[in-house]
Amino acid sequence: MHGTIYHENEPGGAGMKRWVIAALVLTFIPSSLFAVSAEEIVRKLEENTVVETSRVDGAMIIRDRFGTKKSSFISYSRGTDDMLVEFTSVEEEGMKILRTSDELYLFFPEAEETIRMQGAALKESVIGSDMSYEDMTGGKGLLSTYRVTLEGTEEVEGHSCYRVSMKAKSGNVPYYRQTMWIDTTLFIYWRVHKFSRSGKLLKNITIKEIREVSGRHVPVRMVLEDTIKGNSSTDFIVRDMKIDIPLDAGLFSLEELSW
């Protein structure tokens, strides 16, 4: 197969050459993008977003038709499964949430009461935000719970993203289907849509700001909308984050929860 060769000094050659290069680039880029499999993209996403341990000092700004409310918290995490959140704002001070691989517990300090969340109670909103307790479950890896498909590339708020569709392998997940827009170079998601089994959009997550922490790009401002409510949103703001720090072995236990 022979192609036409244009030299720069030939009349009209430079313009033609540019067109050919552009055409080659256009055909080459998508094929190179799709050379990456959906599994690989999600694996890179998890490598990038799942940390050994972390400590986050954050805030939630809950907006609804009546105004805004702010709550603050400190959370600790270990791997994909373990998380302990302690609220520090006056209204909820001392309330804690413990998530482990298969359990979710709440602790209310006033009543010294530990409540195991399961079933219908998981659908309750976390301190009136757009996040439900159910959203805090499912720490298991995405690839172990969802079948993933690469649907193409799209721009999300100026960032080139892979659009990856995820379908649950079993019914034992809060959201049957998800679509994630994952940055083609940073491998972090900029947007997530979570759907019910019937295909109804339930949650919309948009990342507004990322920051480099210990060599990783992490979201530091995220907006979560519960689309069923339709008139509210919750901003999650990371004020300070420490990654891969030593944590006590017993941090993710009932003892720590009720302390």
Added chain:
Amino acid sequence: MVKRVALLFLLLFCVSVPALAEISSSVKLTLMNTLATTDDETVSFTGFGTGRLTFKSAGSKKVKGQLSLDARIGDTALLDVTRAFVKARFPGFRITLGKDTVAWGEGVFYNAGDVIFGAVPKEEDLSAEVFRDDAVWLTSAYVPLGDYSFVEPILLAPELNLSTLARDPSASPPSLSDAAAGVRVVTKLAGIKTEAGYLYRGEERTHNPYFSLQGHLLVDLHLSGSVSVPHYPGEAPGAGAKPVVSFGLFHLQRFSGAGSDSISFRLEGLLRPLGDWKAQDSSRTDADSDPDTEYALMLYPEVAWALDQSLTLLCRSVVSPIDLSALVIAGVNWNVYEGLKLLGYLSVQAGEKTDLYGLRKGGGLGLTVGVQYIF
């Protein structure tokens, strides 16, 4: 002189700044206006409030302390210390000493597993944020057995009436034999949160073993049972074993629609197999009726409709199926701003005067509006 005063201020400042940094404080004010019918069928109007001032230690991962002062403010004011405790952590266990609450068993309203404070809340205030807020002087230990299991031995001192002792210093203090002591074990068995325990109540001379289970089968479920067995069965006539069982069902349904969020249903029940299965005779006069009637079956249904993040309509009731009477409240709870809630409740008692609840009883009909502010 000026120098000395300045030095004193400097010293006080240096001492108080680090001390304040180790304390977190909060105030919770609940202020209500209530219109209610009275026993003599007139209408009363009362302004009533509670305030809780809490100081908590902060900064130490090994020691915690809390002091909470409650003020009940009406025509007169009552002050009470509702929490005063220190907790300390040691390798392998932790201890709590002082006045604190403990939550044994399962149940929001009825809890047969609560052998410390009782299966029924002390105050039947259906507008309360939490139904069980009692505290007791205790010494307890918490020994973790794993991530989801622990053992908690507890020793409860008998109530010390300080005002009596202040009036009469020669009055004898409570006896050791009036103390209560027990232990509970909490674990997870086959996916079910399982709790079992025992408490000896010295004041009543009773043994109180109990169990509680919490799980999920179509709806969230809990079941608790306890029995109060007299140490000396022949000591008082009719003093036999008193079993109590409580159960609860909970379901939350989310649904879509303009401005709507979720609706939750809760049903709890209390069964006293040896309680009264027959309603009091309605032809009895007030004087004849027994105010301490313990009916064998009581129910607590609750429906809460969250219209929004901050606005909830709720309906709660205590139903006595045996005499067919009930206390019902319908209310609204609006979390307007950060820390601020507007509250409104309408309460109605349905039943005859000899029933547990009755329209013609004190508080048969009531309307309460108020605010709660935490800062």
